[in-house]
Amino acid sequence: MGLLLAVIWWMYGGYAWLTNAVPPRKTSTRGLLVLAMVAYVVLAISVPSAFEANRWAFAAAYLVIVLVHSGVFLTTAHPSNRQGTPRVLPWNLTVPLLTRPGTFDLRPSPKRNRHSVERHGLVLTRPGTFDLRPSPKRNRHSVERHGLVLIIAFGESVVAIGIGEAGLEVTPGLIVAAALPMVTLAGLWWGYFAGDSEKRAEATLTTAEPFRRTRLSLIGYGHCYLPLFGGIIVLAAGVKTAVAHPEDALSAPAALAVGGGMALYLVGDVLLRLGSNWTRCVAAVLAAASTVVGATESAVAQLAVLAAVVVLLVAAEHLARQPGGVPSSR
Template identity: 30%
Template sequence: MIATEGGHRVTPAELFFDLVFVYAITQVTALMAADPSALRLLGGAVVLALLWWCWCCFAWLGNVVRADSGAMFAVLVAVMAVVMVVSLTVPEVYHDLPGGLYAPLVFVLCYGAVRILHLVSYWISSPGDEALHATLRRTALLSVGPPFVLLLVGSAFTGVTQVLIWFGAVVIDYGGIYLTGSSGWRVNSPGHFAERHGLIVIIALGESIVAIGVGVSALPISTPVLAGTAAGLLVVAGLWRLYFRQISEGAEHRLTALEGDERTRFARDAYTFLHLPLVGGIVLTALGMKKVLHQVADSRHYDLSEPLHGLVAWALSGGVGLFLLASAAILLRSGGRRSLVLIIGGLACMAAGALVVLLPALLALALLAAAVTSMVVLHSRRAVAAGPGTQ
């Protein structure tokens, strides 16, 4: 395996690797859309957190070892194959269909294989790095072994029990990373690390656009459908603008300015941990937009005056709210800057579900698009005016 240098950038091999996660995120949205209950949304969040961990493992590894080297590329292809199997099982992970392999168990075994491949590859990539090897051993004992056992146990159950056991496994897995500390992990190229996470945000935003199209598939195109599509794209464009013009650049600059374990801790906090709710917010918004476009297009079963119902209504605006709050947290971690626009806007969007259930679905989406656009413009102006202080 070939080590990376400070100016290392994302390789085509890593872009190829990300393709399988396009499908994986789409499957998570489909999993929640099939039964948009509180339990299913929590279950979808658990699956997304596990998939996110699979992706993050190799984003970190690709920062210290070139992904397009022969041995590393072979590992990536193997991981792609395993994650593809994981993605195929997602729709059945909480409700196994008869006549085939037991999907929850297949999901858990493949997830475990990804984590093992990551640890082994990291170990081989740095044969003389004792600090890294000690961290890898602690990671295997605290953040891989116990959660994997819980996932195996949970796969034997269904319903609330399965979801809660798997949720506990995720908490232990993520908490174990804090307990293992930052010593031994490396971020050789800040530019590469930031670019990798920007690409996964692009993938999530792209999935939200796909969700709009899926919502109207096999249904006639109408003027309300075109209006809903335009509003949905405006929401996605606003989130893109906020992240890539007002969030990611500051985070990358902060990452570049730090060294050693401080850089590692910042990468862990701002990227590995805080980008998860940011991506999760996009997935929830995609779920809401998919349902809006389906109702607008299906005029035989829905009237244009009908609102979204249940948790889907909260997902539409709440997903944006989660994205805004995660963005505010990244800004705060990047340099102590508090964005009142993002914090207040995020909390308002989280609470706006109470209004969404009362408004026609198309109108709710249009108002959300207007709100996102307004917040992006206002945040940008306040950021320029306030400089490094409170925005």
Template identity: 30%
Template sequence: MIATEDGHRVTPAELFFDLVFVYAITQVTALMAADPTPLRLVGAAVVLALLWWCWCCFAWLGNVVRADSGALFTVLVAVMAVLLAVSLTVPEVYADEPGGLPAPLVFVLCYGAVRLLHLVSYWISSPGDKALHASVRRTALLSVAPPFVLLLVGSALTGVTQILVWFGAVLIDYCGVYVTGSSGWRVTSPGHFAERHSLIVIIALGESIVAIGVGVSGLPVSAPVLAAAGAGLLVVAGLWRLYFRQLGESAEHRLATLTGDDRTRLARDVYTFLHLPLVAGVVLTALGMKKALHQIADSGHYDLSEPLHGVVAWALAGGVGVFLLAAAAILLRTDGQRSGVLITGGIGCLCAGAVVVLIPALLALVLLAAAVTGLAVLHGRKAGAAGAGHGEQAPEPFTEV
């Protein structure tokens, strides 16, 4: 395997690897859309967290070893095959259909295979790195083996019990990162690491645009449908602007100013952990837009005056709220800045479901587009004013705790 250097950028091999994750995200949206209840949303969040962990494992590995080198590329293709199998089982992971392999068990076994391949690849990537090998051993014993056992147990269960057991596995896995520590793990190229995660945000945003098309598939295109599609695109554009114009560069700059374990901890907190709710927020909004477009297009069963109902009504604006609060948390962890615009907007969107259930779906989508656009512009102006007030200098480093 070929080690990377500072200045390393994302390789085509990694973009190829992400194609499977694109499909996985669409499957999570389909999992929620098939049964949009609060319990199913929690279950979908658990599945997304497990899939996200699989992706993050190889984002970290690709930062220290070139993904287009012969050995690692072979591993990546093998992982792609396993992740494809995982993705195929997602829609049936809580409602296994008879006549085929047990979907929950296949999901868990494939997930375990991905985690094992990751740890083995890390182990052989640096034969003489004792600190890394110690971290790999601790991770295997504390953060991989116990959750895998719980996932196996949960695969034999159903309903609420299955989701709770799997949720416990996710908690142990995620919290285990803090128990095993940051020593041994490293971020060689901050630019590569930031770019890698920005691309996955693009994938999530792209899936939300796909959801618009899927929502109207097989239905006639009308003026309200075109208006709703345009409003949905404005929502996605607003989220894109918030991340790529006002968030991503600041996080990358901060990551580049740090070294050693301080850089590793920031990468862990900002990218591995806080980018998950960013992606989850987009997926939730995609669910809301998919259902809204379907309802607007299906004039034979719905009237244009009819609002969205239940979980779907909350997901439309609530997903944006999750995204905004995650963005505010990233700013706080990166630069120590508290964004009143993002926090207020996030809380407002989380509570907007109470209004969405009272107004027509098309109007709700148009109002959400206006709100996201306004928040993006307002936050950009405040950030620009703050930068001008400091002479356009880079923000002072935020003291690590």
């Protein structure tokens, strides 16, 4: 599932980059983007069996997405986009080629699994994958679009609370169990968008030398966003189990999903902010440590710890931004 997240997010970033460089003003461009959206729908419904029965549908949809992406890029008048596309296209095509029948043998075999990971890792780590020459990327749109998709991820994670409590009698304990992860998710959202972080990100990209700007965009809104999304997904999976049995101790994997998911998200957040935020590092450690509480005490106790950590984090950073406060590292 981690591989699927990585390759799908890679092309989402590619389309954010594309629509910055080639605004969809022409009818032909808009039509091709609609075709890509249809392909993304097919891709989405193919994900549950992407390595089994639906591998052809997944590969075909991904192929359409890649070809539309490159085709629209080639219509731009900017020379760096036309010249860079042939360098990126072969590696983008690697994913649909690797999903052909026989690529994945899902029977237990550490050797086979390692080779699949290594082959897919080429897409994101092979030298020459990235075109780091200057690009006419509009920084404000890039920061804004990636923030919006993070909001969608937070919203979807709320669904896990409803799924976990579906069919259960609504009791005071169940209400508390539902409210605590809502506080946690709201706090994580608050922390990401609080203050002038988006403006600072835009300013950093705007003032950076072109080559460094491109690298910062790829690493920050490409690679660093993977632990952000991965953390939200893992946290939501753990919360779904936790809210269903709030007074019981969680299994070790479920407790680790709750605490580790939030810790992973915070680590990604720190990396996105160039690793300078010590308060979020402390919060990540505390979130991971909450795993012990969930496994030995109860689910609701661990959820309460996470909510408290997020509230204290947001409060501390808010005070640091006030006049006379400790300078914020954001």
